[in-house]
Amino acid sequence: MSLNIAYYGVPGSFSEQALLDYFPNNVNPINNEKFEGVFKELEKDDVHYGVVPIENSSTGPVSEIYDLLNTYPYHIVGEVFVKVEHxxxxxxxxxxxxxxxxxxxxxxxxxxxxxxxxxxxxxxxxxxxxxxxxxxxxxxxxxxxxxxxxxxxxxxxxxxxxPNINYNTTNTTRFIILGKSHKINSSCNKISVVFTTEHKAGALYSALKSFSEYNINMLKIESRPVVHTPWQYYFYIDFEGNLDNPSIKKAINSMENDCVYFKLLGNYKSATL
Amino acid sequence: MSLNIAYYGVPGSFSEQALLDYFPNNVNPINNEKFEGVFKELEKDDVHYGVVPIENSSTGPVSEIYDLLNTYPYHIVGEVFVKVEHxxxxxxxxxxxxxxxxxxxxxxxxxxxxxxxxxxxxxxxxxxxxxxxxxxxxxxxxxxxxxxxxxxxxxxxxxxxxPNINYNTTNTTRFIILGKSHKINSSCNKISVVFTTEHKAGALYSALKSFSEYNINMLKIESRPVVHTPWQYYFYIDFEGNLDNPSIKKAINSMENDCVYFKLLGNYKSATL
Known part of the structure; x- marks a missing residue:
């Protein structure tokens, strides 16, 4: 059986390349020209995965993807890097x-x-x-x-x-693979979560204290606005770890207790450059 | 003497409105259609201030402005909110x-x-x-x-x-006022800094520990890529405080010691909605 996989953009896009790098065989790529369109494709029973860009090493996050990750019930099950050559x-x-x-x-x-x-x-x-x-x-x-x-x-x-007109030759885009359920095994070494804290002195710092207590390496922190409450934020954090590790479990429990809202986005294998 | 003030966009833009709200009298507004153009205007001796958007309450940061704040030697001397009605x-x-x-x-x-x-x-x-x-x-x-x-x-x-076709009626854009030197007085209650940390477990958490130690309220954290080093970040943090306060001085000294790179962007009076 071949997998039906939705991806962002049109044939020839970097997302299509990411898809083919991650799933080299037996795939049926389905393109969609809107970020949200890829998430909507996943609502269909016969669409198995989605592939969208989340971050570029020179220009930063694709903000809309962060917002969609929080809105839709899908999980990050993998990531892949594609070198950008313009x-x-x-x-x-x-x-x-x-x-x-x-x-x-x-x-x-x-x-x-x-x-x-x-x-x-x-x-x-x-x-x-x-x-x-x-x-x-x-x-x-x-x-x-x-x-x-x-x-x-x-x-x-x-x-x-x-040829090669991009000024930064290390320029790389990180793509994520969206799935309908968590796919966690022993090779998964990266965790993504999103949370909000109370709007009071030290609240964000408290939510982060587990990382220090359990000696966990925080890889990235991204903030996105809470739309109807000016100057309140969702914090998206990537860190190293596997959910079967007891320290990681404790750290996540502690974060859940310290946050007003908490969602586990995924535990997956980190890509390498 | 009237002040020469560069702003982003064209006459009729929200930046022009922010400029006129912040400097209601005796100004000569100079428009520029590029974000970096506003920073370049400030290189002229007879241009006194710049006004640029930095963040919208529904859609998030204006990333290029964060990058420019780190590149150019100007300071944040004020901020102003403009309600967005489309x-x-x-x-x-x-x-x-x-x-x-x-x-x-x-x-x-x-x-x-x-x-x-x-x-x-x-x-x-x-x-x-x-x-x-x-x-x-x-x-x-x-x-x-x-x-x-x-x-x-x-x-x-x-x-x-x-009329009023934006879905979020609380939609507000935050603009910053750029100056050539810090303008710090007792009314200043908000501080903006940018730093990078070592790429090791707990480094970001260490850099943030002053906020907890000195009971300082972190208002916002934003990360931007370090362009030629994939997946390394500059962290931009806004927090409450005045640089004349001894605890704030100690917190900043501690951050400077814990970070590989540290820059004070400004201490200014926070705007209110």
Whole structure:
């Protein structure tokens, strides 16, 4: 049986690449052009997993994904890193001199800022790096270019006008694998949780004290607004550990007691660069 | 003498409103359509302050501003809240039925998602809510609308086709006032810092221990990537206090000792809703 897996974006996107890296065999990828669309696909009985970007090493979190993780009942069951290499793509007859407008996702513009600053091109935000390539192909206009992946160049038959234009060569995006139930085994070494604390002096610090008490390595802390209560936050924390470890169990119990709201997002195997 | 003050966006933007709320008299506002442009304006001797958005109560931080605060040598000398009320604007002859495309800043689309979901309009990202209104005015096309402020409607002579379309009526944006030197007096009750820690178990927790020891109320924690070192972070923390208070001085000294890098961004008077 092949797995039906929803992913963000269009064919040729970095999310599709993440999906194929994580599930190399027997998969039926289902694309969706909205982050929330991937979560909605998971409501169908015959869709088994979802793949979405959560964080880029240069530009930071994909905030909407954090919000959706808290809203929907799905779990993080895995993660995968994809190295981001951006290229300037255009139709076969285009040259750097003919280009007047560049299409891409706003994060890609940020990642290629020093390259773009050399030119006087109009910068036009588009839904994704891959959809921008599709737009360039469909328009068949040598005045426009996109910032997209090499895979998108192949898929849409575009030429690479300028390769590797991202200023940071360590640039990597972290993708998460969404599942309908926790998949915890002995290889899982990373835990993600989300919580809110009371709005009083020291509340956040109290919630974090288990990490020090049990010598747990906190990997990341992210805050997102509680929408209808200005300047209150959900805290998303990633830390090292496996839920079968007694210290980890105690730390999580202690956090649950100290927080107004607490949710275990997942325990999974951390990816390596 | 009037103050020259740089702000983000175009006339009619929420940043201009924040500027005029904070400095009601004798100002010469200078607009810039890039976040970094406002910081660059401050390099001129005759530009005294800058005003930029840093956080929205529903959609979260303006990440680029956090990065710029760490890059440029300016200080946070004040903050101001502006209530965000979005309206659907169009030319005089437009109706809800004639609209096919809507222009606005991506954050405004997020803030008006339930309203937009009722229609089958194309969503076109633009630089700001105010520039979108200007675009609608210049195009003079009843098929297009913008999501912008009431002030933008007045400025560009557009009609309000649908008022107050943001789903969250508590929606507020926090703006910061940038200055060239710290302006600390007894009314200052909020401190902003940024630091990095060693990448080892408990390092972030150690850096935060002063808050508990000195009973200081941490208001906010934000993390931003260290660009060339994947999965390392700068932590931006806001907390209550005045730098003349001996406990606060001790807490800051302790943090400076525990961190690999530490920068005091400012001590200023917190705004109230």
């Amino acid at each position: 290229h300037l793509l255009a139709t076969k007859d285009a040259t750097l001199e003919s280009i007047q407008e560049v299409y891409s996702h706003p994060q890609a513009f940020e990642q290629c800022r020093p390259f773009l600053d050399q030119y006087n091109w109009s910068i036009v935000p588009h839904f994704s790096t891959a959809s921008s390539a599709e737009h360039v192909k469909n328009s068949n206009n040598p005045k426009i270019a996109s910032i997209s992946s090499k895979k998108a160049a192949e898929l849409y038959g575009l030429q690479v006008l300028a | 309206h659907l604007l169009a030319t005089k002859d437009a109706t809800l039925e004639s609209i096919q495309e809507v222009y606005s800043h991506p954050q405004a689309f997020e803030q008006c998602r339930p309203f937009l979901d009722q229609y089958n309009w194309s969503i076109v990202p633009h630089f700001s809510t105010a520039s979108s209104a200007e675009h609608v005015k210049n195009s003079n096309n009843p098929k297009i609308a913008s999501i912008s402020s009431k002030k933008a409607a007045e400025l560009y002579g557009l009609q309000v086709l649908a």
